Every structure is written in structure tokens, then in C-alpha cells.
Amino acid sequence: MAELNFPLRQAADILQALRQQQEVALVDVRDEALYASGHPLFAVNIPLSRLELELLDRIPRRATPITLYDNGEGLAQSAAARIVALGYQDVALLAGDLNGWQAAGGELFIDVNSPGKAFGELVEHHNRTPSLSAREVDALIRSEADVVVLDARRFDEYQTMSIPRGISVPGAELVLRVRDLAPSPDTTVIVNCAGRTRSIIGTQSLVNAGIRNPVYALRNGTIGWTLAGLALEQGQSRRYGDTSETARRHAAQHARQVADRAGVQRIDKKQLARWQQEAHTTYLFDVRDAQAFAAGHLPASRHVPGGQLVQETDHYASVRGARIVLADDDGVRANMTASWLAQMGWLVAVLDGLTEADFSERGDWRAQTPELPAQQTVSPQQLAQWLQQGGTQVLDFTTRANHIKSHIPGAAWLLRSTLHQQGKALLPEAERYVVTCGSSLLARYALAQVAELSGKPVFVLAGGNAAWREAGLPEESGEQQLLSPPIDRYRRPYEGTDIDPATMQAYLEWEYGLVAQLDRDGTHGFNVLRDSVTA
Numbered sequence: 001m002a003e004l005n006f007p008l009r010q011a012a013d014i015l016q017a018l019r020q021q022q023e024v025a026l027v028d029v030r031d032e033a034l035y036a037s038g039h040p041l042f043a044v045n046i047p048l049s050r051l052e053l054e055l056l057d058r059i060p061r062r063a064t065p066i067t068l069y070d071n072g073e074g075l076a077q078s079a080a081a082r083i084v085a086l087g088y089q090d091v092a093l094l095a096g097d098l099n100g101w102q103a104a105g106g107e108l109f110i111d112v113n114s115p116g117k118a119f120g121e122l123v124e125h126h127n128r129t130p131s132l133s134a135r136e137v138d139a140l141i142r143s144e145a146d147v148v149v150l151d152a153r154r155f156d157e158y159q160t161m162s163i164p165r166g167i168s169v170p171g172a173e174l175v176l177r178v179r180d181l182a183p184s185p186d187t188t189v190i191v192n193c194a195g196r197t198r199s200i201i202g203t204q205s206l207v208n209a210g211i212r213n214p215v216y217a218l219r220n221g222t223i224g225w226t227l228a229g230l231a232l233e234q235g236q237s238r239r240y241g242d243t244s245e246t247a248r249r250h251a252a253q254h255a256r257q258v259a260d261r262a263g264v265q266r267i268d269k270k271q272l273a274r275w276q277q278e279a280h281t282t283y284l285f286d287v288r289d290a291q292a293f294a295a296g297h298l299p300a301s302r303h304v305p306g307g308q309l310v311q312e313t314d315h316y317a318s319v320r321g322a323r324i325v326l327a328d329d330d331g332v333r334a335n336m337t338a339s340w341l342a343q344m345g346w347l348v349a350v351l352d353g354l355t356e357a358d359f360s361e362r363g364d365w366r367a368q369t370p371e372l373p374a375q376q377t378v379s380p381q382q383l384a385q386w387l388q389q390g391g392t393q394v395l396d397f398t399t400r401a402n403h404i405k406s407h408i409p410g411a412a413w414l415l416r417s418t419l420h421q422q423g424k425a426l427l428p429e430a431e432r433y434v435v436t437c438g439s440s441l442l443a444r445y446a447l448a449q450v451a452e453l454s455g456k457p458v459f460v461l462a463g464g465n466a467a468w469r470e471a472g473l474p475e476e477s478g479e480q481q482l483l484s485p486p487i488d489r490y491r492r493p494y495e496g497t498d499i500d501p502a503t504m505q506a507y508l509e510w511e512y513g514l515v516a517q518l519d520r521d522g523t524h525g526f527n528v529l530r531d532s533v534t535a
Helices: 011-019 048-058 076-085 097-103 114-127 134-142 155-160 171-181 197-208 221-227 245-262 269-277 290-295 306-311 333-343 380-389 400-405 416-426 447-454 464-470 501-512 514-521
Strands: 025-028 066-069 091-094 147-151 166-168 188-192 215-218 265-267 282-286 323-327 347-351 392-396 432-436 458-461
Touching: 011 097, 048 076, 048 416, 066 076, 066 097, 076 091, 091 097, 114 197, 114 306, 114 333, 114 501, 114 514, 134 147, 134 188, 134 215, 134 221, 147 171, 155 166, 171 197, 171 245, 171 306, 171 333, 188 197, 188 221, 197 215, 197 306, 197 333, 215 221, 221 501, 245 333, 265 269, 269 282, 269 323, 269 347, 306 333, 323 333, 333 347, 380 392, 380 432, 380 464, 416 447, 432 447, 432 464, 447 458, 458 464, 501 514
Parallel strands: 025 066, 066 091, 147 166, 147 188, 188 215, 265 347, 282 323, 323 347, 392 432, 432 458
Antiparallel strands: none
């Protein structure tokens, strides 16, 4: 198939659109580790390797201007063809890729979720968010002082490693839950995360909402704790409990005040429906915890816990200049989250006037994915027989970490980006191929490419690696047949307990420098509130 010719969009035009708060979808189609090596501030990472699984929810309006780039890997042209095939109408390539961006005066930011992290540094810079060092917090804990430690990360992150006595209270829950967790105004509240951002935002949320207690961020989070030579706990399960009606009313009142000061709009369901029909991207997010969302939510809403949405806005609202509408059932989490998004330069509204009947949808959120023609599948049991007979090669498109942990014997791991770059030469010789991943959802989108390159029959493993495992069939672990480089995921310097101290310190130094880099870039549009609500 002949490649389409796509128009080029100049970096200077995108920079101007960002400063004018127009809709911009600037998409880096490289795998995450390459994206983390350097990208524009508001560039979002939707890798070619996972394009079909993420695109429809992250860029929901087909007329959105989309600009794609790589850094010489030859992926953007192919990604553009796939996106046009999905019905998107305004797709262009970034002229000169990253070199063109820098030539136009644009900054490159390393790491991931750079807008949220840079915003957190700006918040601390302007508000002098109170914080204590790891040694100071450790001394409070050891002295049996009246102190409560609230961990603002996701629960799974908290379980990996946590501060002694820490309780899991993800960021959007802090204002709602703190009064019950620290009922005495004399209790000192410490907020931590793994690094800096969620500690800063969580602490400043409590300050802005007029908490009665002394409140501090644990400076540099679990990184700072580790660099101080202090021991972390693993596998803890302490979580917040039910919220009292008094705490809920108090939190709702102050959260609304904060949101109003930040310029958050208020709309009802009729206004939301009008927005959704207009030629402007509108996201609808439910920012409560996962259990509340599953028990009942608004149809067509996406579940994103509020603290994660502030930290990882680019991953969910991938069109800068779009409108964001937030919903909850208590008037706390949506208002507090909205207050931060408004300060980050988003046009954000809270959905008011909801009743219990509006939360009619049940179950977990499910991503939209493009339809595919019928494909040949194979059961785990049949695949096991084929492998015994020989001539069958399993191609595993799961994450590299999952593959190394456990995979079908003889399976080869690869990325669709590498397959695009290297073609047939990447594929091991076989009479037939079976594609798989965790559930086979992603693998289904690789089937046609494998079939075209190999000219051999290709099947999808029904139910993927999970079905193979559930059938009790043999597995192996290790680094056998890794056909792609380890670029599918960027290893965060603040996750896990085995990170080199020099790497952690370098990460902190990068965060400290983000305010100056924001000034050089000039596209952020952040407007930080400078004072707090009076309790």
C-alpha cells in the first residue's frame, strides 16, 4: 500500500496556538522510554505500539487538529495513516520533528507527566508549601508525637513501599477524609508521595481548604526518606474508612470555596449535553475512588481519581485547550480537583445538580477500541498441542516486564514499533504465528501486520496470556527471545525499592529546575492561587 502524504505543521504555529489556548493535540508516537528522553511540555505520548487502545478516548473528537512526531524513528507517517483510517480529519506531521521544535524556540522536557510535575513545583514556589525533611518526620514518629501520615499515591503504589504509620489516602480524597483521620486540630498531618508533586499538591489542598491542623509535605517523599537512610515498609494495607456527615459537609463547603476562587465553572446536565454537541473537545471525568465509580456513575463518564488526574492530566485530557467536566456525589473531590485544573490553565466545570438516579451506570470503565474484522482464534489447549508439534511461533505483545515475569514457553516478545521498523527480518521463522498479550486485546491489532509481513497463517490466542494461565498450562520466566529493546516503559526514579541513589538525586534536581524551564518555555498558562481559605 502506497504511503499517504501528510501536511506539515510548523512548530511556531503550535506554540502560538498553545499561548492562545486553542485546541492542540501534539502527539509523540514513540514508545514511552524514548518519549521520556525529551518532548515538548504539552506533547502527549500515544505510542504507535498501543495507538488503537488509547487514541479514541484520549482524542475523542474526530475534527481535532492532531500533529504527530517522532525523532527520526520513522513512526509518525505510519501512525498518521492509522489515525486517518479511524476517521480523524485534520492530521499533520510536525515539521522537522524535535529539531524543528527546538529551532522554533520550544523547550524539551524529560521524564513523564511533565506538565503536572512542573505545575507542582510552581505551586510550591509561589505558596511556600510547608514541608518537613525525612529526618524531621522520622523524629516525630519515633517520639510518639500526635501525628498522622497520609500517603497521596494510588493504593497499589502505597503497597509497594510506604512511610511507617502511613495511611493510603489518594490525593483527591484528602480534603474529604482528613477531618475523620485527624479529628483533633492539634494533630500534625504529614502528606507524602514517592517524590514531590503529589505531596505538594496534597498538602496545599489541605491548606487551601482551611484545615485546622498543622500540615506539612514530606519533602521529597519516599525518595527523600530513602536518601536519608531510613527504612520503608512494604505490603501495608492501611486505608481511610467511612466519612462522617460532619466531615463531609465541612469538606464540601470549603472545597467549593476553593473552586470558586480558582474560577471553576458550574454547569448542569443540559449544559453538558450542549457542550458535547459543540465543535470543541469536552472530557467528562468521575474523580471518586474506584469502588464508588463501579457502584454507580454517569453514562459516558471516565473514571480517573482526582489526584492522578492532576498529576497525569496529559494522559487523560490529551487535547490541550479542551474543556474538562468533573463529577462526584459529594461536592468535594470534583471541586478540589477542578480547582487545580483551573490553575493549570484548563477550562474546567463541575457538574452540579446531580441526584442518585444520575449515577445509573454500573461497573468499571472500559476503553473504546476500533472494530476489527473477524479473526482466526486458537484456544489455549489447541495452542499447547501446536507447540508440541512444532512449527508454531508465539508473538507476545504484552509489556516487557510482564513477559519476563511469566510467558508461554518459547514465546518471543516484541513491540509493534520495532516490527514496523524492522519488518519481516524481526520475525522468527515459523509455519504459523499466534499473537497474544495479557488479554489479546492489543495483539488483535498486530495480527494484520504480522500476516502481511510473514505471508503465513496468524491466529489470536483467545483470552490471551491470562487464559493460558487460567488453563493451568506451563509457563516460563526470564529474558528469552526479547526481539525489541526495553523502551516500552520508562522506569520512574521514584518507583520500587532498588533505584540507584544517584538516579533518585538526579531526578530531584530535575524537579527543582522545572520552574526555570517553565519560564523559558512560555506556553504553560498556569495561574497559581497565592493564599488560602480561612477555616
